[in-house]
Amino acid sequence: MTEHASDIIVLAYILIVLIVIVFLALFGLRTKAIWLERQTDRYLRKHQDYFDYVKSHLHEDAPLQKPAGTLTKTELKVIQQKLFEWMEKIVGAERDKLTDLCVALGLVELNMRRLRSEIHWTRLDAAYNLGVMQAKEAVPSLAYLLGEEKYGSPAFVIARAISKCAQNEEEIDRMVRNLAKFRKQSHRLVAEVLALSRIDCTALLTGYLRETDEELVKIALTGLQNRSIPGAYGDMPRFLHADDPELRLLAVQAIISHGTHMTAELMRELMHHEDADVRAAVAEAFGRLGMAQTVDLLKAGMKDADRQVRLTSARSLLQLEDTGFKALCELAQRRDEPIQSRLADEVIQEELAKGALYYDDFEQAVWHNRKLRIYRQFFGGPPPAEGARLGFSKGDTA
Template structure:
């Protein structure tokens, strides 16, 4: 019993010692960090004249001068970080001159050597700085690291550095292959990474859309959101009928967002697609495109098994003037089941929203809908259709 008690006491002492060492180490790291930050601030002030000289001569024809004098390791890092900050902010020839300065000053070579460091944090920092310096020289080494690396934070840093630094499209495709081979659902992040390239983004996206690798196609589709790239529209037209469900759905969304002139046959095919996301996307777009000729299709879609398809169809009917609104009133008056519920919901929603009119055309449109409303329900403006929740059907969306 006494032996066990002695062991417990020694164990507590060991734990206290380890805790004390940990606290001391934390204090040491904190103090060291503060000292480094103070030194960095000192070196920034020390080299202010050099920084001002660089800024004044960026537009000149001659090469930028190297940092003056014999510099410490930390001084070189401060100047390097300042150069990277400018590279991120500038474009064109100004950026190229700063990239050349980093190369001539040996910053690129220093960080390429650090890629072989035993310390994980140093490898990440070096890869990050190489991307900031747009180092084309480092791309083969970074690609080799991505090929050997398991999926981790370093993989993302390497991918972004390669995208910023690559000078050829095949390097970007190789980077995407290594990034996506782990099977992670990171297509949106990959799209964000690929758009940081210095290369022509439209040409890169067209090549990715035409690639047989569906992951590349998904990345290109994700990258196209918010991008006005007319060159990719023909590729979208082909992908609208792609076999893979995810690719087809995203292609349809992008295709419709480009406001194309849709043929009636195309609309019918898309509204009968096996994927509910495609049907819902098309139903929503028909109202915003004011496709009055599609009212019969939207009327039929109110009986769709998926709630989103029914909801978007009713919403589009409400946007298609008095003709679409009257179809909703007819369904609300004489229909049944889920289609009646969704029609009632959007009738009330339309009356509440359109009642707040300010322009003459809005007032005229509202009065027309009000007359239709009273014809079917026999109530005044102040009496609203009972509020009905849009329930029933498929909620798996």
């Protein structure tokens, strides 16, 4: 019994020691954080005149000068933090001047050394910093680091840095292929990384459309969704019937993002595609892009075998302003087409029921009243239980 009590006492002492150690560690970290915060405030005040000098001379042709005197490591970090705040907000020649200043201050060289650290977090932090500075000399080291990195968020930290630092397509291409090798369906992330580059990646993306690697094709289709490129547009339709459903959908999304280039024949083909997800995506885009010429296709889409396509087609008609809303009212009256009629009526009532939400938005309120007038032209009176449901006491001026 005594031996058992001794063991409990020893265990209690161990726990007390551990608690004290944890407490001291937390206290130390808190003390260090307070010290760093005070040091940062001190150096920000000390160099305020220098920061004012940088801002006032940023638009001049002459290079920016370094602060006078020798800088401590902490001072250099504070100045780096301030410069990075500006560099994240500006582009063009002014940003390049700040990059040159970072080189002159030794910040690029400092972070290049940190890239060789044994500590993974330090290497990532250095990569991020070099990306902010758009340090072109860092690209080879960053590319090597990316080649050694496993798939995950750290790989994309490095990739973003490369994208910002790269000076030519070859450097960007190497980065993209390094990410594509993971085969993790990360094309959307890669497209976002490419958007950070100062290099025009249009030709690179167009070239990927002719690759046999489907991951590169998906990256291209994703990246080209927000770019109007007639030359690339001609290469996209061949993916509409690919075996990979995601590839089909990406091809459709890329094509419909160039709505002004779509022929009437292609619009019809897409709305009759064998993949319901494709048909739904096309119907959604017709409404989002305000393509009034697709009213008949959307009306036909309301008879589709897939419920999502029917609903998306009906809601897209709502986005085509007067033309689309009139089409819905016409369909709601069609008793010979019960599926279309019932769906049109449901969508109309759902939309009119939102009226009370629009009174703080003048444009939406005006558009809502226009829909009410159109509704009354077809049905000769207000929607069922309109006053109770919508609360029109504030402004039904139809």
